[in-house]
Amino acid sequence: MNSSFSMMSKLNVFLSPSKIILGNGAASxxxxxxxxxxxxxxxxxxxxxxxKAGLTAGVEESLKAEKIDYDIxxxxxxxxxxxxxDECVQVTRNGGYDIIIGIGGGSSLDIAKCxxxxxxxxxxxLDYAGTDMIPRRGLPKILVATTAGTGSEVTRTYIVTDEADSFKKPAHSDFILADVAIVDPALTVSMPPVVTADTGMDALVHAIEAFTSATxxxxSDVLAREAIELIADNLLAAYAxxxxxxxxxxxALGAMLAGLAFASGGLGIVHGLSNLMGIKYNMTHGRSNAVILPYVVEYNRIANVNKFAAAAEAMGADTEGLTDYEAAEELAPVLxxxxxxxxxxxxxxxxxISEKDIPGLVDGTMKVNRLFVPNPRLPNKEDVRGIFEQAL
Ligand SMILES: [Fe+2]
Structure with a gap:
């Protein structure tokens, strides 16, 4: 892969929490x-x-040791x-708290950020859904990840579901970034294999999409490529x-790097296509993304064969002697x-999900078209329908 950058006139921004602490026992x-x-x-x-899994224990002990009052x-x-x-916001206001500590997967960390x-x-x-709609900084926040998946601990986004139309609506702002992100792999050990697989695949989607993104x-390239390799080399072993x-x-490292990668580099249409699958068919976030990923990769492949070839190589595909075009074709089969x-x-x-559900999924995807911008290939309605039909 050619590692030079042709978009020299573009401004590149790197976003991250002020401090990241990584390691077993970091929650302490x-x-x-x-x-x-x-x-x-x-x-x-x-x-x-x-x-229930006892994952707040280390944090609670450390707060007691520092004589810090806390509620849960x-x-x-x-x-x-x-x-x-909104209920959590109300509790925060009424309780006079001066710092927020999120502990969990993406959902808990997103609500903590919110x-x-x-x-x-x-x-x-929902008042702040959109980009840069938040005028002032929030309370200081520390985000402790307990899954190796969403990367929410390092991103500038919170996502809530609007009950009025069942769509997930993200708010993006630099003020949403954590003051401290804590990535403690020991907290991920209690995840059952199916949760390890689903959350790990979410992280892989982030890494592959950030790497191949038009933005x-x-x-993001450095982080995403490393994240693909780390996840490809370790998810099966953690699952097993x-x-x-x-x-x-x-x-844990790979999911966090993938989060940093897409926070700066963007995602693609996988999260757009999976959005309604998760909500309507009761699939976890990671599962709905995982299922649709190889079909989207196959659709997007022609838009940037160099990157898809490099992603295939990072996934461990045997690309020796292949052209970039041929190597890019290896990514979907590996997945x-x-x-x-x-x-x-x-x-x-x-x-x-059956044939009769496809029109609803297609319409829902076309309504949430914000991810069409970073996606390497510009999809139309027929393309989206084609991807769903392939996956049926
Ligand atoms: Fe995700």
Whole structure:
């Protein structure tokens, strides 16, 4: 792959939290970080699965050690609705908290980010949907990831579902970035294999899409390529044996790097196509993305064969002696084999989706066309229909 950049006139921006702490036991640093940030009364934002798995223990101990008062808001659910976000904002305002600590997967971290900025800016979660709609900084926030998937701990986005039309609506702002992101692979060990697979595939989607995005930057390229390799080399091992700490460390690192990559470089249409699949057919975020990924890769391939060839190589495809065009063709087959190893069915019919559902999925995707901009190939309605039909 040619590693020079031709878009020299473009401004490239790198976005990240002010501080990232990575390592087994990193969650125990939370109390000291709260103190450093001047916090004295913290709200932990999380969900009941995280509480039940005991994943808040290290954070809570560290807060007690620093004599920091805290309460816990544990009502976050998967694909959180705006109502839950607004309730968390209200709790934050009424409780007089001066720092927010999110602990969990993407949903809990997104609601923590939302509580931080909406509590200081006024209004409700959906008021700030869009890009750079938040005028002022929020409460300081520390985000502790418990899955190796969404990368939410390092992105400048929160996403809530609008109950009025069932669409997920993102808010993007530099004020949403964490003051501290904590990536503690030890917290990911309790994930069952199916959750490891789904969240890990979400991270792989982020890495591949950021790498091949039309809005990729020199920063996102470096991070995304490394993320693809880390995930390709470690997800199967983490899936096969939950307490494989080396695989867990590398997956946590890979998912975080993928998050940093797409925060700067953008995504593609996988998240656009999967949006309604997740909501209407009860598939997890990671699963709906995983299933549609190889079909989108095959559709997008011709738009940037160099990048798709490099992605195939990073995924471990044997590209020796192949042209870039030929190597790019190897990416989708590698992904199908990978998904098969993770026991993720790659046909929509396996999830109760049939021919009659396609028009609704196509219309829903065309309405959420914000991801068409970074996607390497510009899709029209027939293209989107074709991708869904391939996946049936
Ligand atoms: Fe995602």
């Amino acid at each position: 640093q939370t109390g000291a970080e709260v103190k450093r940030l001047g916090g004295s009364r913290a709200l932990i934002v999380t969900d009941k699965v995280v509480i 808001f544990d009502k976050v659910e998967a694909e959180p609705k705006a109502k839950i976000a 509580a931080s900025v909406v509590s200081t800016n006024g209004g409700k979660a 990729a930057t020199p920063f 044996k939950p307490n494989n700490m080396e695989a867990r460390f590398n997956m 199908f084999r990978y998904l098969d190893d993770l026991q993720i069915p790659t046909k929509l019919s396996a999830y109760g």
